[in-house]
Amino acid sequence: MSKMPFIQVRKLTKTYRVGDVDVHALRGMDLDVAKGEFIAVVGSSGSGKSTLFNILGGLTPPSTGSIHIGGKDLSHMTNAERTNMRKNTVGFVFQKYNLLPTLSAEDNIKIVKYIGGNGTDLDSPFQDVLHLLGIAERLKHKPRALSGGQQQRVAIARAIVNRPAILLADEPTGNLDSQNSIAVLKLLKDLNERLGQTILMITHDEEAASYAHRRVHMKDGQLVRTA
C-alpha cells in the first residue's frame, strides 16, 4: 500500500515573469499534510504563501515540481481535471469574504452548488453544518445585514458546501476584531475535529496559528521549519 501522505508537495517552484524580470515565488517547496490535519502556514509578506495555495487549489499551474493530492498528480492533470478538482476537492476562504452583495446568505452558499452542478438544495446533513456555523437563523439576510464574523461564516459554509477534502483559508481572520476572530477560529477547529476537514490556513497572527495542529514556516519560497 502507498505510504504517500494525503497532500505531498515536492521541489515545487513557481516563477512569474514580470516584464524582463523573473520573480521566484516558490524555490523548491516540500510539504507533507496528513488527511484531517489543521496546518497554519506562516511567513513574512512575499514568502510565497498565497502562491502555494493558488497552486494547491488548481488556480495557477506550478513551474516545476510535483503535487499529489489523494495520490493524484496535479501536474499531470488536464485543464478539465484541474477545473474539476478546483470545484470538488478544494474550498477557498479569503480575508475579504467575497460574498455577492445582492444575494442572501443562503443563495451565496447555494450558488456554488449551481455552478458545481451538484443540485441546488442544501441537504439535511448540510443544515446541521449550518447550525454548527451559527448562521442557520441568518440565511435570508443579505451580506450587508451581517457582521464581519457572520459574513466569514457564510463564506466558510460556501467553501465547504460541496464537501471538499481540503479547505484553504487565506488570512480568514485578517478583517475581523478579536471576538469574531476567535469565533471563526473555533469554528475551523470544530470543522476539523467533528467533520475531519483537512485545513490549511495562512495567518500572520500567532494566536490564530495556535488553533492549528502544526505550523509551517515559509521563507523566500521554501519551507524553513515545521513545528
Ligand SMILES: Nc1ncnc2c1ncn2[C@@H]1O[C@H](COP(=O)(O)OP(=O)(O)OP(=O)(O)O)[C@@H](O)[C@H]1O
Ligand atoms: N501574479 C503574480 N505575478 C507576478 N508576481 C507575483 C504574482 N503573484 C505573486 N507574485 C510575487 O511572488 C512573490 C510571492 O508572493 P505571494 O503572494 O505568494 O506571497 P505571500 O507570502 O502570500 O505574501 P503576503 O503575505 O503579502 O500575501 C512576491 O514577490 C510577489 O510579488
